Amino acid sequence: MVFDLTFFFGILVFPGLLFILTLALLYDWIERKMAARMQNRMGPSFAGPAGILQPLADYIKLFTKEEIIPEGVNTFIYTLSPIISFSIFVLAILFIPINGLNVFGSAGFEGDLLLIFALATFGSFTIFLSGWSSSNPYSEMGSVRVLYQFLGYDIPTILLAISPAMLAGSLSMTNIVRMQAIPFVFIIPWVFVLFTISMQAELEEDPFDIPHAGTEIVAGYETEFSGGKLAFLNLTRDMQIVFGAAVTVTLFLGGPLGPVLFSPSWLWYTLWFVLKSILVICIIEGIECACARLRIDQVIRGNWKLMIPLSIASLITTIVLRSFIAFVV
Amino acid sequence: MSGSKYIEIPIGPQHPALHEPILFRVKVEGEKIVDVIPSTGYNHRGIERLCEDNTFLRDVFLAGRVCGICNVIHTTCYSECIERVGNIDVPPRAKYLRTILNELERIHSHMLLFAILGELIGFQTLFMLVMRDRESILTLKELIAGNRIQADYVMPGGVRKDLTPEKIQQIKKALDQVRARIKYYKKVFENDSIIKKRLSGVGILDVQDVYRYGFVGPIARASGVKSDVRCEDYYAAYNDIPFNVITRNECDSWSRMMVRVDELFESVNIVEYAVDHLPEGPIGPKAMIRTVKAGEAIARVEAPRGELVYYIISKGGDKPYRVKIRTPSFNNILNCQVMFKDANLADLPAILVSLDPCISCMERLVVVEENGRAEMKSLVDLAR
Numbered sequence: 082m083v084f085d086l087t088f089f090f091g092i093l094v095f096p097g098l099l100f101i102l103t104l105a106l107l108y109d110w111i112e113r114k115m116a117a118r119m120q121n122r123m124g125p126s127f128a129g130p131a132g133i134l135q136p137l138a139d140y141i142k143l144f145t146k147e148e149i150i151p152e153g154v155n156t157f158i159y160t161l162s163p164i165i166s167f168s169i170f171v172l173a174i175l176f177i178p179i180n181g182l183n184v185f186g187s188a189g190f191e192g193d194l195l196l197i198f199a200l201a202t203f204g205s206f207t208i209f210l211s212g213w214s215s216s217n218p219y220s221e222m223g224s225v226r227v228l229y230q231f232l233g234y235d236i237p238t239i240l241l242a243i244s245p246a247m248l249a250g251s252l253s254m255t256n257i258v259r260m261q262a263i264p265f266v267f268i269i270p271w272v273f274v275l276f277t278i279s280m281q282a283e284l285e286e287d288p289f290d291i292p293h294a295g296t297e298i299v300a301g302y303e304t305e306f307s308g309g310k311l312a313f314l315n316l317t318r319d320m321q322i323v324f325g326a327a328v329t330v331t332l333f334l335g336g337p338l339g340p341v342l343f344s345p346s347w348l349w350y351t352l353w354f355v356l357k358s359i360l361v362i363c364i365i366e367g368i369e370c371a372c373a374r375l376r377i378d379q380v381i382r383g384n385w386k387l388m389i390p391l392s393i394a395s396l397i398t399t400i401v402l403r404s405f406i407a408f409v410v
Numbered sequence: 411m412s413g414s415k416y417i418e419i420p421i422g423p424q425h426p427a428l429h430e431p432i433l434f435r436v437k438v439e440g441e442k443i444v445d446v447i448p449s450t451g452y453n454h455r456g457i458e459r460l461c462e463d464n465t466f467l468r469d470v471f472l473a474g475r476v477c478g479i480c481n482v483i484h485t486t487c488y489s490e491c492i493e494r495v496g497n498i499d500v501p502p503r504a505k506y507l508r509t510i511l512n513e514l515e516r517i518h519s520h521m522l523l524f525a526i527l528g529e530l531i532g533f534q535t536l537f538m539l540v541m542r543d544r545e546s547i548l549t550l551k552e553l554i555a556g557n558r559i560q561a562d563y564v565m566p567g568g569v570r571k572d573l574t575p576e577k578i579q580q581i582k583k584a585l586d587q588v589r590a591r592i593k594y595y596k597k598v599f600e601n602d603s604i605i606k607k608r609l610s611g612v613g614i615l616d617v618q619d620v621y622r623y624g625f626v627g628p629i630a631r632a633s634g635v636k637s638d639v640r641c642e643d644y645y646a647a648y649n650d651i652p653f654n655v656i657t658r659n660e661c662d663s664w665s666r667m668m669v670r671v672d673e674l675f676e677s678v679n680i681v682e683y684a685v686d687h688l689p690e691g692p693i694g695p696k697a698m699i700r701t702v703k704a705g706e707a708i709a710r711v712e713a714p715r716g717e718l719v720y721y722i723i724s725k726g727g728d729k730p731y732r733v734k735i736r737t738p739s740f741n742n743i744l745n746c747q748v749m750f751k752d753a754n755l756a757d758l759p760a761i762l763v764s765l766d767p768c769i770s771c772m773e774r775l776v777v778v779e780e781n782g783r784a785e786m787k788s789l790v791d792l793a794r
Binding site for chain 1: 417418419420425426427438441528531532533534535536537538539542602604605607608754755756757758759
């Protein structure tokens, strides 16, 4: 096999790992700054211009801290699960076409939409493992809540993600993006609203901020983690947010598509993608700031009694809409 | 289920849901609370004993430090008690000034509680905004007493600082703004569906339990018991000032919060009435009151959390023989397990915050001597 420099550059630097990490830190900063402004505070303002380097400074601080492994934990899973969950979410993001193509330089394959959702579910399960292995009552409660919430909300999320795929007639994300001359949010806005709500639950943002409800179970599954492991768990959380924003942009907002003023086109594609995902982040954070936390039983009841029937109904309406469009055109 | 295993989750002594150290040993089955056992002793400071060692005058400052949030109310209660022991007359202007400060303290204490409620149910924005609006009340307190929190304003026989007409104008202006903000928060509490979902129907406390366990303050009033020392007993200027006692009948966490919201309007009205009808005259005795004649007295005031009782015995001279303090949180916190019946673990902060926990002011140590053997009694045993 020939050593392909551009391939490795694509995976490791742009649009791969380094770029995604930068995005994660940027979105973290935007979230914090926006929440602060909504709550009449300043937010991070010392590290870098307008505090933009604060997330980086936080991670550097965490990585330099002492790591404590408490007695009685399952050391193997406890050490491995933060890194694995982080890697799984990064892998899922690598499949999303950020600059027109995905990171592997290909147009993806038929069915990569299902693959990234499978990866996300598996990532959530490793988060559960991290809490379960740390033998602490708070962590156990937190990780069980993770399972309740993710297993419940994965179903409506995937059902709702099928709708754009239905309209595009393909399960490949590149094809879905290609079909969005008019972004799907204007064609099926109700699916977009429902998808945003279930994404809110997938990303553990208020009002679904239950697995690490500080005032009930301290830090949930993160309670026993410290130092680099905690940093990886926090990075996982940031990655989840990048993932959620990227999937929403790809499925509903036309992905990287946008006006290209001059070449190279990949620069414009990346710019549009980042701008659109910042919009999604702002929506997510706006809901987070305006809501209190629900209770776990209310969330689960809401999922099985409300979200799943609604997502099935929206899937049916999308099917009807698609046959109608096919009939007219 | 028989044979099922419970997880015991310690809430405290250090826990994000608590702002002062106390331990709640919570037994849960899944997410359902089976039992809650409060256990105290992390914050005992021996203030009652210290009071016996110090003079009457210095005890004023000790009384103010029993509770940081309601320090004016503690000093008011202590001073009223001293005045009853020594038959000391208080000039009417001082009585009105005491009323003003007491009510300002009630406003900022209740607003602090709303902020904590926001934090505990995961509503950071509510926390930040309420804390911002509470600051204007603290500024008023600083304007009148000289300090934002620890006022040390009330002294036996009167108060320490007078009000000028300019300050009265400032107070009125600030109170108008605060009233508008409270109206807004009332709307939030009434209309926000998630707050209602989290609080209503949670932590039910029926009237029989209020009487059986002796709950006091807004907690009793939210269960329909019309108990308010401000109209039951005479202290400060409350018998001259018209106000309503707020009661509700829902008996849950939400109604406890709503009682407090409505009390804020009453408090703002009381302060406005008091500054409008402020009598002329001196604000205290010419010389500090250093000695009190022999005797004993009991004084009750209405703190933000309920009925506060001071009992003082004097044997003459400049030191009290005994100072007994009974704070409202003592009853409210130690008997709280009746509210956790069938509650979810996620309800625990919502119930706890509706009790307005103030741990440091309720920590008492009791040594009971029986057959020559000294035995420490736990507070939970005594509260029952």
